[in-house]
Amino acid sequence: MIRLDNLTKVFDTPKGAVVAADHISMEVPRGEICVLLGPSGCGKTTTLKMINRIVRPTSGKVFINDEDTSGLNTQELRRNIGYVIQQIGLFPNMTIEENITAVPRLLGWDAKRYKERAREMMAMIAMEPDAFLKRYPSELSGGQQQRIGVARALAADPPVMLMDEPFGAIDPINRAVIQDEFLKMQQDLKKTIMFVSHDIDEAIKMGDRVAIFREGKLVQYSTPDDLLAAPKNAFVESFLGEDRALKRLNLVKVREVMSHEIGTVTPDDSLETALQRIDDYGYQNAIVMINDRQRPTGMITRAIARTTKGYCRDHFQGIPAAVHLDDDLRKVASLMFSNDMTWLPCVDDDERIMGQITQRAITHHLGSRHRVAEHSVADQNTGV
């Protein structure tokens, strides 16, 4: 857990005092990623660097796991905090192995243990130890260097990590890959992470919580979904962009919005039965046909069911797409648009039918969350 208590930094510059961070108070719960987000120069980096004392706070305190860090020796404090910077900062004079084991060696681990650790870290970041450990940073691509930077920060297994635009120097495609890898690692590692970004999409993707900064002040601190649903003021709203409702699609999973109620037919049902069910369930266009393993294998349209006699098995059409429970709504919306569907069947990992998701339900979900959030903000405002 990281807790900042009225953390403030004033830089004395020839042009006068610059308040880079102004009484920042916030808490990152254990095991979560908090993204500091805001336009350039708003004090994100300064706030981050006060935690490991690269920048000395003018006033205020930093607590890590409820311990006031001002009592700790600087070197000791830093060795217990993983640090990843945008410029990567690998030591060019050291091999990859020496880079990764830099902190363990500072901590006095014996050679056998830190060498083993280097191999573990390479496995974690999905790089071949034998191919890379003896190489130098200049012999690696930017993306590989960035992975090594993360491995170096994690090598001594610090409970807390600070990352200052760690994936900023990588091309967009590689960045997305590294972000995904990192999130996967974080699922097991459960580090408490403070992460600086100026990219709203990265913040939404990486953050359990997002802190919006403006001119040294913390403006809003909430989960990405709450942030997008209920920006606190016009600044946050404009920073998030006009497509913020669409950005929320990334954050919501099918299972949160789907309806478990779905009418189906089997291949052995008659088209008459199919028409009956379509009417019973109030479907407009079609009903899903499933096989004996509960998998959707086709659909019977209302038009066919009304005008034709026979069995479903002889008259079904293919289903253009099905979505999984853990797919996000962005994918769902995209599939709906590209297939001209207003609904899609939802399936579990075994491709068995679990329910359906409709455009109405998506719209309703996004809209209702907006209203709830607006209410709570309104309540708070009247309460104060």
Added chain:
Amino acid sequence: MPIQSMQGALRALILVVVFFIGVWSQSSGLVDDFMFYLPDVQYLVVQHLWLTAVSGSLAIGVAVPLGIILSRRSMAKVAESLMQVLNVGTTIPTLAVLALSMSFLGIGTVPAIFGLFVATLLPIARNTYAGLKGVSPALMEAAAGIGMSPTQRLFRVELPNALYVIFAGIRTALAINVGTVPLAFLIGAGGLGELIFTGIDLYDPIMMLSGAIPTALLAITVDALIATIAFIVVPRGVNPSRA
């Protein structure tokens, strides 16, 4: 760098001279004449190398720590102006330095070593300072951020990354040093200058060349030696010649 290019020109010139001497001596059987000076050459080479070794190691021993101290952040204000002084110092011809040191310390080995020491000191200090200042701030921040103490940062990050530049300074400085030692004879410190200058005075080209050729060979050898040490000592990741 005027001194460096002058040094380079001198070296090239010496090589050309050596080449023609070779052609000439083969055609006219002058080898025997040269053999006459062999005992002198042996003695003077040792003396010559000794002057280089003492003044050179003194210079390295002082200049590298000086460069390190000047590159510390707390010294930032003094350092720039002091480097300016050193830069001006480098433009003073070494012969003048020797003459100055003779006028303070008299004649003999001590003023010669002192003069050579001063001439050698400047390029090394300058390169050490520039090399350390050139280490990227991101690297320094990463080193501090993972919890290295200032001393650990110096020895594990700054010096290894500056080493190539420092060695370049040492190489330049020792080339100047070896090339300047013959002048030490003028203030009474011996060395191969004895054969060169006496040879010139006596219009004895054989004698002069018996001093000049070994001097050239020494310069080349010392240069190659430093290059080899740099090749081995500078870590591969920051060593352009091993990239």
